[in-house]
Amino acid sequence: MSVTAPQGFRAAGVSAGLKQNGGRDVALVVNEGPSRAAAGVFTRNRVKAAPVLWSEQVLKGGRLRAVVLNSAGANACTGPDGFADTHATAERVAALLADSPGEVAVCSTGLIGTRLDMDRLLPGVEAAAAELSRGDGGLAAADAIRTTDTVAKIAFRQGDGYMLGGMAKGAGMLAPSLATMLCVVTTDADLPAEALDRALRAATGATLERLDADGCMSTNDTVLLMASGATGVTPDEAAFTELLADLCADLTRQLLVDAEGASKAIAIEVVGAASEADAVTVGRTVARNNLLKCAIHGEDPNWGRVLSAVGTTDAVFEPDELNVAINGIWVCRNGSFGDDRDKVDLRPRDVTITVDLAAGPHSATVWTTDLTADYVHENSAYSS
């Protein structure tokens, strides 16, 4: 179902021959209306891929007829020619739909620094347009955007008279990311672009934005929200935002457990922070600590590495008031050793590290993975 779960959307995923293994590599999602309201959030990397530069401009209009996505090539760091390739791709989609390229977003993912093979991509776009459907199209599209993803990521939610559907790829986040994170969410609710934008920023801010697999920020990250308004239902914005956040959390979890080489899904839960920003900063810093990520991989409750990471931040805390629990055991109390670390059971895949800053009422959770030899192997041979 994925992006075609809501009414008013058709999708397709085809093989254009970009992927060496012959797998699907071009996806198309088309909004049949009556509304075309849309919103997007993009990587904060200053080195932006051509499709990001293009789609950011498109989204300023607050309307999307379609989004075309390809795997097997990021079209980043490809200069003016690469931008022309993105433009030509949007033009081809627009021609096929007899519509304006100014309402066609483009997403790409794959290796940075090589041109896309347009002689394969454009026929692929045509094939995708010919296969658009509500039935199998959503799943085929979710399959086509996979790179190192071992499974397609899809989710849908039923609201009060409307639906949300989504697909995602990658194992990272908007910024930063492990590999490019692309996500398209559709709805048949009827909401203006401004409301969609608010809802999308709120929903992703606490979910996809807080997935930090390896601290590396992609040049291509994009999350799009498209509304067809096909149900004619205009939901309460708060309820819509909550449902959207729930769907984004679902996709975040799917990305987390499929992250490259990961054997643990780690939640860094920061509590007692003086502000939410402090909590996020501490969570992200702990999530990026390679030594800690190795320790969790080795099922070693090495809380000293948590404290040494917290100590590098400018968050409000006193070193001798910090508390740390690993899977519920408070192994560090008041900045020193606490309960017996041998009580910590790190065998389950899910690991929760709780950091209590003892400085206020705010909290936040950041999700990450362990650092494994498989991660090293997978990323040592990506482009060769």
Add this chain to the structure above:
Amino acid sequence: MSVTAPQGFRAAGVSAGLKQNGGRDVALVVNEGPSRAAAGVFTRNRVKAAPVLWSEQVLKGGRLRAVVLNSAGANACTGPDGFADTHATAERVAALLADSPGEVAVCSTGLIGTRLDMDRLLPGVEAAAAELSRGDGGLAAADAIRTTDTVAKIAFRQGDGYMLGGMAKGAGMLAPSLATMLCVVTTDADLPAEALDRALRAATGATLERLDADGCMSTNDTVLLMASGATGVTPDEAAFTELLADLCADLTRQLLVDAEGASKAIAIEVVGAASEADAVTVGRTVARNNLLKCAIHGEDPNWGRVLSAVGTTDAVFEPDELNVAINGIWVCRNGSFGDDRDKVDLRPRDVTITVDLAAGPHSATVWTTDLTADYVHENSAYSS
């Protein structure tokens, strides 16, 4: 020779039984004067080990009679009792030398969060004091401070009528560090503490401070400079600083090539920066990019990962003006692909990545290592 190369120093390294393998684990370096002028730089981590808290206070006096160092225990996150252990260690050294504990620095390295076994450490300090010598003592001390170091790191330099000697351990830097970096440098030149402080900050700022193995900042990093004045020679401060920087660069190189699990020694050379601070920021950010570190391990000249790292900084640059060379081949020009990446030979251990920001005349080099399965293995099992 190491720290006993200059006149006026004696040293020792003994086994106190802290290391499970029976290796040396306590070192003592004593300044016999006539001067006791000294300077120190310490970790910027806010979670500081007890010996750092102690030694920072001691160095405020600008004088050091001795420094006692132990491996096999960081004495970090050990609370007031841990601080008392450090204090007692300094007191024991002072008693053995019939001197003041206020001029005895303490350094520790090893696992965070466990108390030191004082019943072994204090007799070890006594044994070290009994073995102090100019002959073998310097090398024994350098051996005693090793943790995961596979070799002892020592260096000395001959100045104009005076000498510098040094020992170091770890594979990181002052802040951040892979494991704790401890370094003691001695000289028989006669310089006041203020001059030593200026020289030490200048020398380490461009050497040990720019070694960034894995972005992790230790709770214990310490670099000490002790002057005996035994030659009576007061060197030109600029010449002294240059010689000290040369010695620190030598030790930096030794730490780099012995970093945990590393198979490549990578220099990130940032040129064309608007400021030295920009150059360091970009160098450090590139050095910490796990995806790039994996690529170099796989001998893959994946320059896109360099650009995506540069793009996360706030340094002055335009994305379409960035140039990147890997081992001398300009694989990225003007933010897009440049010379043929197949020309890059990544088989040598030494790798140089040059990033040209095309924004000014400033430059800086940061050194790092590749990310390997060996690193993961070594750090998955550190405390267990």
